[in-house]
Amino acid sequence: MIPGYELTAFTIIKLNSAFMPSVPISYDQLCLLQRGERVPDQESTIETPLGKMIVEIQGTLELPSEISKDNELYRSIDGYDTVHFGNLSIESKEKAILFVGKKQRLLGKVVKLNPPLGLLKFNDNGSNVELLDVIEYKVIFSDRPLPIM
Numbered sequence: 001m002i003p004g005y006e007l008t009a010f011t012i013i014k015l016n017s018a019f020m021p022s023v024p025i026s027y028d029q030l031c032l033l034q035r036g037e038r039v040p041d042q043e044s045t046i047e048t049p050l051g052k053m054i055v056e057i058q059g060t061l062e063l064p065s066e067i068s069k070d071n072e073l074y075r076s077i078d079g080y081d082t083v084h085f086g087n088l089s090i091e092s093k094e095k096a097i098l099f100v101g102k103k104q105r106l107l108g109k110v111v112k113l114n115p116p117l118g119l120l121k122f123n124d125n126g127s128n129v130e131l132l133d134v135i136e137y138k139v140i141f142s143d144r145p146l147p148i149m
Contacts, residue, residue, distance in 0.1 A: 027131040048090050052119060054138035061085065096139045104145035111138050
């Protein structure tokens with residue numbers, strides 16, 4: 001048992017099926033995190049002082065339609081093309097700032113999730129699922145961006 005967490009069994013329900021199969025969920029990586037050990041292959045998530053967080057932006061985030069793979073903003077993570085669009089600063093358990101490019105900033109608030117969410121990773125054929133982490137906070141950016149002067 002992991003201190004502070006109540007682990008329950010999960011069942012994955014497959015739609016349009018005559019039966020309801022279940023998938024075993026491994027929580028080995030979560031146990032390593034709880035013990036403070038480094039977990040391999042975690043570059044696709046971002047760790048903050050409050051653990052992993054969800055970033056919620058109201059509106060549309062406009063990213064470049066094309067970006068050169070030689071550009072420093074480009075990265076490929078788990079086979080997906082990603083673009084670095086800003087820097088997130090967690091000021092306290094209540095306040096966050098997201099700098100978008102060099103011209104805008106968003107002021108946000110940190111909210112505790114109740115209940116927390118489990119971060120799951122499915123393998124390619126769906127026969128194995130790993131519980132990577134438990135997400136307890138999200139950052140909400142609900143106001144218009146402010147210009148950086």
